[in-house]
Amino acid sequence: MMNPVIAARTVSPVVDTDDDGRDLEADEGFPSLPADGRTASLGDVTAGAGMPVMADRIRPWTVTVIVVAGLVTGALSAVLHFPAWSTEPVFSGINTTVLAVMVALGLYLVVRQGEAFTGYAFVVCGLTWTISSGMLIVPGWGSYLNWVLSGFPYAAVAWGILRYRRPRLETRAERAFVPSVMLLSSGASAAISPFVLPEDLGYPAGVPWPSVITLPAPVLTVALLLLVFGFLFLALYFCVISSSWLHRAPPISQPALRPMVLFGGVLAVGAAVVQAAASLFPNVISTHLSMGLVGTLFLGVTGGLIASLTLQEMLGTRLLERLPAVRTPQTITDYVAQTLDDPTAELLFWSPETGSLVDADGRRRGVPGADGRSDRRLHEWIVGGDGQRVALLSGAAGVSSDPASVSALVRILALVAENAQLNALLRMRVAELTATRIAEQLSFARAQEEFQRNLHDGLQQTLASLRLDIDGLGDRPTVTNAQVVGGLMGTLNYALEQVRNLKCGALPPELNFGLKSAVERTVAELRLDATALVTDADLGVLTLPVYYITRETLTNVHKHANANRVEIVINTDGYVIDLSITDNGDGGARSGIGAGARNSGLDGMHARIVELGGALSIESPIGMGTTVKASIPCVSS
Amino acid sequence: MRVLVVDDNELWRSSLVKALEDRGVTVVAEAAGEQELHARLLRANCSTNDVDVAVLDLRLPPTWSDEGVHLARRLRATASNLGIIILSGYEQDVQLYYATRALSDLEGDGGVGYLTKDRVTRVSLIESMERVADGRIVVDPIFSREAVNRYQDHHQRDAGFSAREVEVLDLLVQGATNREIGQKLHLSEPVVERHMTQIFQKIVPSDADREACPSQSRPSRRENRRVLAVLEWLRRSGRMNS
Numbered sequence: 088m089m090n091p092v093i094a095a096r097t098v099s100p101v102v103d104t105d106d107d108g109r110d111l112e113a114d115e116g117f118p119s120l121p122a123d124g125r126t127a128s129l130g131d132v133t134a135g136a137g138m139p140v141m142a143d144r145i146r147p148w149t150v151t152v153i154v155v156a157g158l159v160t161g162a163l164s165a166v167l168h169f170p171a172w173s174t175e176p177v178f179s180g181i182n183t184t185v186l187a188v189m190v191a192l193g194l195y196l197v198v199r200q201g202e203a204f205t206g207y208a209f210v211v212c213g214l215t216w217t218i219s220s221g222m223l224i225v226p227g228w229g230s231y232l233n234w235v236l237s238g239f240p241y242a243a244v245a246w247g248i249l250r251y252r253r254p255r256l257e258t259r260a261e262r263a264f265v266p267s268v269m270l271l272s273s274g275a276s277a278a279i280s281p282f283v284l285p286e287d288l289g290y291p292a293g294v295p296w297p298s299v300i301t302l303p304a305p306v307l308t309v310a311l312l313l314l315v316f317g318f319l320f321l322a323l324y325f326c327v328i329s330s331s332w333l334h335r336a337p338p339i340s341q342p343a344l345r346p347m348v349l350f351g352g353v354l355a356v357g358a359a360v361v362q363a364a365a366s367l368f369p370n371v372i373s374t375h376l377s378m379g380l381v382g383t384l385f386l387g388v389t390g391g392l393i394a395s396l397t398l399q400e401m402l403g404t405r406l407l408e409r410l411p412a413v414r415t416p417q418t419i420t421d422y423v424a425q426t427l428d429d430p431t432a433e434l435l436f437w438s439p440e441t442g443s444l445v446d447a448d449g450r451r452r453g454v455p456g457a458d459g460r461s462d463r464r465l466h467e468w469i470v471g472g473d474g475q476r477v478a479l480l481s482g483a484a485g486v487s488s489d490p491a492s493v494s495a496l497v498r499i500l501a502l503v504a505e506n507a508q509l510n511a512l513l514r515m516r517v518a519e520l521t522a523t524r525i526a527e528q529l530s531f532a533r534a535q536e537e538f539q540r541n542l543h544d545g546l547q548q549t550l551a552s553l554r555l556d557i558d559g560l561g562d563r564p565t566v567t568n569a570q571v572v573g574g575l576m577g578t579l580n581y582a583l584e585q586v587r588n589l590k591c592g593a594l595p596p597e598l599n600f601g602l603k604s605a606v607e608r609t610v611a612e613l614r615l616d617a618t619a620l621v622t623d624a625d626l627g628v629l630t631l632p633v634y635y636i637t638r639e640t641l642t643n644v645h646k647h648a649n650a651n652r653v654e655i656v657i658n659t660d661g662y663v664i665d666l667s668i669t670d671n672g673d674g675g676a677r678s679g680i681g682a683g684a685r686n687s688g689l690d691g692m693h694a695r696i697v698e699l700g701g702a703l704s705i706e707s708p709i710g711m712g713t714t715v716k717a718s719i720p721c722v723s724s
Numbered sequence: 725m726r727v728l729v730v731d732d733n734e735l736w737r738s739s740l741v742k743a744l745e746d747r748g749v750t751v752v753a754e755a756a757g758e759q760e761l762h763a764r765l766l767r768a769n770c771s772t773n774d775v776d777v778a779v780l781d782l783r784l785p786p787t788w789s790d791e792g793v794h795l796a797r798r799l800r801a802t803a804s805n806l807g808i809i810i811l812s813g814y815e816q817d818v819q820l821y822y823a824t825r826a827l828s829d830l831e832g833d834g835g836v837g838y839l840t841k842d843r844v845t846r847v848s849l850i851e852s853m854e855r856v857a858d859g860r861i862v863v864d865p866i867f868s869r870e871a872v873n874r875y876q877d878h879h880q881r882d883a884g885f886s887a888r889e890v891e892v893l894d895l896l897v898q899g900a901t902n903r904e905i906g907q908k909l910h911l912s913e914p915v916v917e918r919h920m921t922q923i924f925q926k927i928v929p930s931d932a933d934r935e936a937c938p939s940q941s942r943p944s945r946r947e948n949r950r951v952l953a954v955l956e957w958l959r960r961s962g963r964m965n966s
C-alpha cells in the first residue's frame with residue numbers, strides 16, 4: 088500500500104513520520120492525528136458506521152455479570168409468570184418477551200455499540216417491568232409491590248432513551264425528568280396506596296394491602312384523577328424534552344435518532360392513557376390487560392431502538408450514495424457542508440511541502456477556530472493510504488457529540504480526499520505561479536517604464552537641447568569656437584553618461600529596503616500627508632503586486648482625490664494580505680470597474696487582483712472621501 | 725513676446741531659454757514645477773495675464789504622466805487668453821492621446837500648440853509661438869504624416885492621399901489658414917478648399933459619425949476643428965489608444 092514515491096514525498100523535514108504520527112506539530116496548532124487513524128479500507132465504509140466507540144471501556148467481567156444477572160432474572164421472571172401461563176398466556180408471554188428482548192438489546196448496546204448507559208437502562212427496564220408484572224401473579228403482597236414498582240421501568244427506559252448516544256443530559260428539564268417519574272409514579276402510588284383498597288384498583292379482593300382507610304368514593308376519584316393527570320403530564324413532559332433534544336442534535340445524527348424518540352413518545356403517551364383507563368375504569372380494563380398493553384408498548388420502544396440502530400448502520404451507505412459525481416475539492420467541501428448542515432464546515436487539504444492547510448480554491452489556510460476567537464470546533468484528520476494526513480474535516484463543535492456519524496463521514500471522505508488533495512495542491516501551485524508571473528510582469532513593466540523615462544526624460548532631452556544649441560550657433564557670432572565646442576562637448580559627454588546609465592533593472596530599486604520603506608518613499612514623492620501602517624512580514628512574491636497596487640492607488644489619490652489626509656494599512660495574518668487606503672478627499676471615484684480611459688490604471692489593478700484570487704472594493708461617496716480595500720490570498724513559495 | 729517656461733529637465737530648459745532670449749523673446753519666468761513657477765512669478769511681480777505664451781513640458785513631477793496638461797488647465801483658469809504650448813519628447817502611442825486632450829480640453833480663447841522637443845528649431849518654435857500667441861492652433865506636422873500613413877495602412881494603399889493632399893495636411897496642422905496654404909503651395913483658395921473637402925471625406929467618413937464624436941460636438945473655432953479632425957481620425961483608425 089505504501090507507494091515509495093508518495094512516501095518519499097511525504098518524508099519532509101516538516102512532516103515527522105513518527106510511528107503513529109500523533110505528536111506531529113503540536114506547536115503549530117494543528118490537531119493531532121487520530122490514534123487509530125491508519126487506513127480506512129473500502130470494506131469498512133458501510134459496515135462500521137456504528138463501530139464501538141466506548142466499547143473499549145467495557146471489561147469482560149462486566150459482560151459476565153450482566154449475562155448471569157440476565158439469566159437469573161429471566162429464570163425468575165419465568166418462574167414468577169409460570170402460574171399464569173396456563174390461564175393468561177398472552178399476558179405472561181408479552182411480559183416475558185419484554186424481558187428477553189430488552190435484556191438482549193441492552194446487552195447488545197453495551198457490548199457492541201458501546202452504549203453502556205442506554206444498554207444498562209434497557210436491561211434494568213426489562214427486569215423491573217417483568218418483576219413488577221410478575222408480582223401480580225404472586226398472591227398477597229405481590230399486587231402492592233407491583234403498584235409501588237410501577238415507576239421503575241418507565242424511569243429506566245426514559246433515561247436510556249434520553250442518554251442514547253450522548254455522554255450526558257444537557258438541560259435541567261432533562262435531568263429533572265427521571266426524578267419526576269419516580270416521584271409521580273412510584274412515590275405517588277406508594278403514598279396513595281394506604282388510602283385505597285386493592286379492589287378499588289382492579290386487583291383481586293382480600294389480598295394483604297397496607298390500607299388504613301378506605302377513602303370515600305369522590306375523594307378517591309379525585310386522587311385517581313390527579314394521578315392520571317400526573318401520568319399525562321409526564322407523557323407530555325417526555326415528548327417536549329425528547330423532541331427538543333432531537334431538534335438540537337446535529338443534522339447528521341437526526342435520522343438515526345428519530346425512530347427512537349418517536350417510539351419513546353408513543354410509549355409515554357400510550358402508557359399514560361392505558362394507566363389512566365385502568366385506574367378510572369378498572370372494570371373495563373383489567374390490571375392484567377393494562378400490563379399486557381404497556382408491555383407491548385415497551386416492545387415498541389425496542390423496535391424503535393432497532394430502527395435507530397439500523398439507520399445508524401446505514402449512515403455510511405447513505406453518505407456514500409450522496410457523494411457528488413464530480414469530485415473536485417469544491418464539490419467535496421460543499422458535500423461536507425451539506426451533510427453536516429453547517430455552512431462553516433469544510434474540508435481543508437494538507438500540503439506536505441509547505442506544512443500547511445489549503446482550501447478548495449488552493450489558498451493557504453490556518454486551522455479554523457485555532458485563533459481562539461471562535462468557539463471550539465470539530466477537527467478530524469482524513470488519513471491517506473500511507474498513514475499520512477490528507478485533509479482536515481472542520482465543522483461546528485456540535486457534531487462532535489456524535490462521534491459515530493463523524494467517523495462514518497471521515498471514512499467516506501477518505502475515499503475521495505486524496506484525489507481532491509492533489510487537485511487542491513495543484514490549484515495552490517497555479518496560484519503561486521500566477522503570482523510569480525504577475526510579479527514578473529509588473530517588474531518588467533516597471534523596468535520598462537523606468538527605461539522609457541530615462542530615455543525620454545533623460546537622453547532624448549539632452550540630445551534635443553544639443554540640437555537646439557547647434558541650431559542657435561548662427562545667432563551668436565561673438566562666441567568663440569573653443570567656447571562653442573566646449574559647451575557642445577559637455578552636453579555630449581553628459582548624453583554618453585546617460586546612455587551608460589541606461590539599464591533595464593529587475594526589481595524597482597525602492598523595494599530593496601522592503602515594502603514599508605518603499606510605501607513611505609512613494610508617500611513622500613507624491614507629497615501626501617499620510618500615515619502608513621505596513622506589515623514587516625515578508626510577503627514573498629506578492630510584495631511587488633501589493634506595492635504596485637498601493638502605488639497606483641496613491642497616485643490616483645494624488646491626481647484626482649484632492650485629499651489632505653491619507654491612511655494606508657497593509658496587514659497580513661499569514662493567509663490573506665489586507666490592504667486599505669482611505670483618504671478624506673472629494674470621493675466620487677468611479678466604482679463601476681471596467682470603463683473609461685481615465686481610470687485604466689484602476690482597471691489594470693482590478694484585473695490583477697482578480698487574477699491573484701483576491702477582491703477589490705472601492706467606496707467613494709461624493710464628498711466623503713474614498714476607501715480602497717483589497718484582499719489577496721497569500722501564496723506560499 | 726513674453727513667455728513662461730516650465731520644464732523639469734534643467735539642461736533642456738536652459739537651452740530653450742537661451743534660444744528664446746537669443747531671438748528676443750522675454751522669458752518672464754522659468755521653473756521646474758508648478759509651485760516654483762508661482763514663486764518665480766510672485767518674485768518677478770508678474771501675473772499670468774501679462775504673459776503671451778506658456779511653454780510647458782508634458783511630463784512633470786511627481787508622477788511624470790500628464791501634469792503639463794493639468795497645469796495648462798489651471799493656468800487658463802486665471803488667464804483665458806494665455807497661449808499654451810505643450811512641448812514633449814516624442815513617444816509613440818501615448819502622444820496622440822495627450823495631444824488631443826491638450827487641444828480639446830482647454831477652456832478659454834488662447835491658442836494651443838503641441839510640439840515635440842526633438843523636432844523644433846529655433847525658427848519654427850518662435851513661429852509657432854507667434855501663431856499660438858495669436859490664438860491659433862499648432863500641431864507638429866509629424867501627426868499629419870502619421871495620419872496619412874495610418875490611413876494608407878488601413879486601406880491597403882488603394883485610396884491613398886495624393887502628394888498634394890499630404891502637403892495640405894502638413895500645413896493644416898501647423899495652423900495655416902486656407903489662404904496661407906494657397907500662398908505657400910501656389911494654389912488658388914478654391915483649389916485648396918477642394919483638397920480640404922477631399923481630405924475630410926477620406927478622414928471623416930460621414931457627418932453622422934462626426935456628430936457622435938465628443939470632441940467635435942463642442943463648438944470650437946474653425947482651425948481647431950480642422951486639426952481635431954486629423955487627430956480624431958487618428959483616434960478612430962486605432963492609432964491612439966484611449
